[in-house]
Amino acid sequence: MTGSEGARPNRLPWPPMLLAIAAMAAVGLGVVLPLPLPRHDSVVWAGYLVAALGLSIDGxxxxxxxxxxxxxxxxxxxxRLVTWGPFRVSRNPIYLANTLLLLGIGLAFGNGWFVPLALLTAVLVDRLAIRRExxxxxIKFGNAWIEYAAATPRWLIR
Structure with missing residues (x-):
């Protein structure tokens, strides 16, 4: 690994780009080839709650x-290496929150395309951003990072 690779993890901000692409694709696919989810009140409200949880964790x-x-x-x-707040529970709370947001939107608005695209986005973020980050x-934080990574799951569960 060269010194420039340790200077920053990526050239492009993959996670927000992938989030936007997934949301636009889900909306577009929902129009062209609907994949409806149940419109029962409990599903809709669960979607709002999951989306709100995602936004809260993100914030x-x-x-x-x-x-x-x-x-x-x-x-x-x-x-700096941040290991407190939501980073105590997940090394990637923002990416976890983004996944929850997409899932919640899909449930709240009955667009099933959000569900597989949220999961695909999570996999792509893991491969294109998290591993590089x-x-x-x-490289930047050495043993402090190694200890933190050993104690804290990448997403939520080991």
Missing amino acids: WAILTMRAARTNVLPHRAAD ERHLA
């Missing part, structure tokens, strides 16, 4: 990173 994680005075953008170098953090 909490961003505020935690800002309080730590570290970079929030996924294609920029990290300034983890290499970057290991």
